Amino acid sequence: MVPPAPSPAAAPLLRYPHRHLLGIEGLSPAEITWLLDLAESHVDQNRRPDKKLATLRGRTVMNLFFESSTRTRTSFELAGKLLGADVINMQVEGSSIKKGETLIDTAMTLNAMRPDMLVVRHDSSGAIALLAQKVDCSVLNAGDGSHEHPTQALLDALTIRRRKGRLAGLTVAICGDILHSRVARSNIQLLNTMGAMVRVVAPPTLLPREVERLGVEVHHDMHAGLEGCDIVMMLRLQAERMQGAFVPSLREYFRFWGLDAEKLAAAKPDALVLHPGPMNRGVEIDTDVADDIDRSAITEQVEMGVAVRMACLEALTQPYP
Ligand code: NCD
Numbered sequence: 001m002v003p004p005a006p007s008p009a010a011a012p013l014l015r016y017p018h019r020h021l022l023g024i025e026g027l028s029p030a031e032i033t034w035l036l037d038l039a040e041s042h043v044d045q046n047r048r049p050d051k052k053l054a055t056l057r058g059r060t061v062m063n064l065f066f067e068s069s070t071r072t073r074t075s076f077e078l079a080g081k082l083l084g085a086d087v088i089n090m091q092v093e094g095s096s097i098k099k100g101e102t103l104i105d106t107a108m109t110l111n112a113m114r115p116d117m118l119v120v121r122h123d124s125s126g127a128i129a130l131l132a133q134k135v136d137c138s139v140l141n142a143g144d145g146s147h148e149h150p151t152q153a154l155l156d157a158l159t160i161r162r163r164k165g166r167l168a169g170l171t172v173a174i175c176g177d178i179l180h181s182r183v184a185r186s187n188i189q190l191l192n193t194m195g196a197m198v199r200v201v202a203p204p205t206l207l208p209r210e211v212e213r214l215g216v217e218v219h220h221d222m223h224a225g226l227e228g229c230d231i232v233m234m235l236r237l238q239a240e241r242m243q244g245a246f247v248p249s250l251r252e253y254f255r256f257w258g259l260d261a262e263k264l265a266a267a268k269p270d271a272l273v274l275h276p277g278p279m280n281r282g283v284e285i286d287t288d289v290a291d292d293i294d295r296s297a298i299t300e301q302v303e304m305g306v307a308v309r310m311a312c313l314e315a316l317t318q319p320y321p
Contacts, residue, residue, distance in 0.1 A: 016315035020132050020139045023148035024189040032194060036158050039304070039311035043162075046082065046306060056085035059116040059317055064090045065142070066103070066122045071277055071302055072142050072151070076119045079309035088115075103127060104134055111135040116317055120144075125182075138316040146180045146241060152276050153186035155308040157194065159301050160231055163272055168195035173225050173267070174216075175201040176235035176257060176284050179208050180242065183276045184235060188214050201225030203257065205246045222257060226266040233274045234259050234285050250283050260286040264295065272297050 061080040080087035125145030132139035143149040219225030273296040
């Protein structure tokens with residue numbers, strides 16, 4: 001008897017099937033796993049003294065950051081260089097944007113120089129998807145407004161998977177300024193897609209309306225929200241996106257919402273603490289927790305960021321169907 005053909009869902013993914021990486025929304029579990037597996041293969045390689053590869057030799061990656069960034073921009077630059085690509089950092093300060101050029105005109109100018117990839121960060125949600133429609137090369141979203149930050153969610157997932165061995169079935173509490181956070185949105189998408197249970201823990205003023213529709217459990221109390229969870233993901237209070245007062249005072253915010261040893265005690269004894277950085281110590285997280293090498297994986301997240309961004313750059317330079 002002829003065995004039945006494998007279902008499409010069971011077929012292994014041979015390559016990343018999209019031209020761009022604009023968000024986690026729309027990626028399948030197989031696509032996410034494929035990116036994480038590829039990233040995993042770079043972790044040990046990056047720890048060797050002789051770590052440079054030639055996979056992207058001859059390719060040009062342009063970093064175009066309209067919003068300030070330390071770790072994400074450096075991480076993309078290093079990832080590109082480790083793969084042998086030529087990486088160009090566009091300094092937006094002092095560029096034509098400051099002289100009144102529009103986002104699209106800048107993109108078209110850069111596009112005419114025939115880069116293979118544009119890595120873009122912008123303070124408006126949706127701006128990068130718009131830009132992607134206008135250029136010939138692949139576009140990678142390095143954070144757009146409060147919408148998505150896909151490589152952050154992937155690096156968080158890689159950190160969790162390495163420490164816990166899986167994503168499915170874990171309970172993850174995402175705490176703090178969910179309203180303004182693209183990190184939260186991408187993580188909710190990814191964790192739900194991969195079968196984790198997601199809780200959001202925040203004061204009502206820092207939650208988007210109808211947040212339950214994202215498929216999360218909502219808590220307005222840190223003790224209840226952290227009870228029995230495997231992962232505690234803290235978020236920065238994003239003052240730059242706030243118009244008006246969202247919290248009474250920073251001291252009060254820390255008292256009710258800041259992660260300290262006492263609140264962390266509600267989580268599982270081996271619960272892992274994450275934070276995307278930059279951290280406001282004493283506002284959303286206590287220094288003792290942030291620096292506790294047994295509980296906090298914050299430095300490891302930064303390391304995983306390079307491996308994940310290498311995987312994403314490679315994925316987007318493969319020919320897509
Ligand atoms: C995040 C960002 O820019 O969205 N940081 C980062 O990429 N490392 C989170 C933040 O700024 O709070």
